[in-house]
Amino acid sequence: MAVEATGEGVRLRVWVKPRASRTRITGVRQGALEVAIGAPPVDGEANGELVRFLAKxxxxxxxxxxxxxxxxxxQKTIAIAGIDDATLRRALVK
Known part of the structure; x- marks a missing residue:
């Protein structure tokens, strides 16, 4: 999974599958975290749902x-401030 440390936190590569039955991590695809999103890709709804899901x-x-x-x-790159690579990986394993 592609995670890059930055001065402020980390960058995470994500592959999004919109209009899923529920929002959840489904695996790794082409080196990116694959996330199924329950929202449609309309007017930024799927992006907003992705941000809410990752924050929680x-x-x-x-x-x-x-x-x-x-x-x-x-295919998205997400910047996450205030977290390090090890903390991110621990949270994703849970």
Missing amino acids: LLGVPRSSIALASGAASR
């Missing part, structure tokens, strides 16, 4: 999570 999973405020790239794509 990682125990960080939503304001700490930003889309670094891929706002209109299934």
Whole structure:
């Protein structure tokens, strides 16, 4: 899984599958964390749901999570402030 440490936190590559029955991590795809999102990819709804899901999973405020790239794509890079690589990996294993 592609995780890159930055000065402020980490960047995580994510592959999003919108319009799923529920929001959950489904595995790893092409080196990116694969996340099924219950929201449709309309007007940023899926992106908002992804941010809410990751914030809850990682125990960080939503304001700490930003889309670094891929706002209109299934392949996204997520910037997460205030967390390190080891903490991210521990949270994803739970």
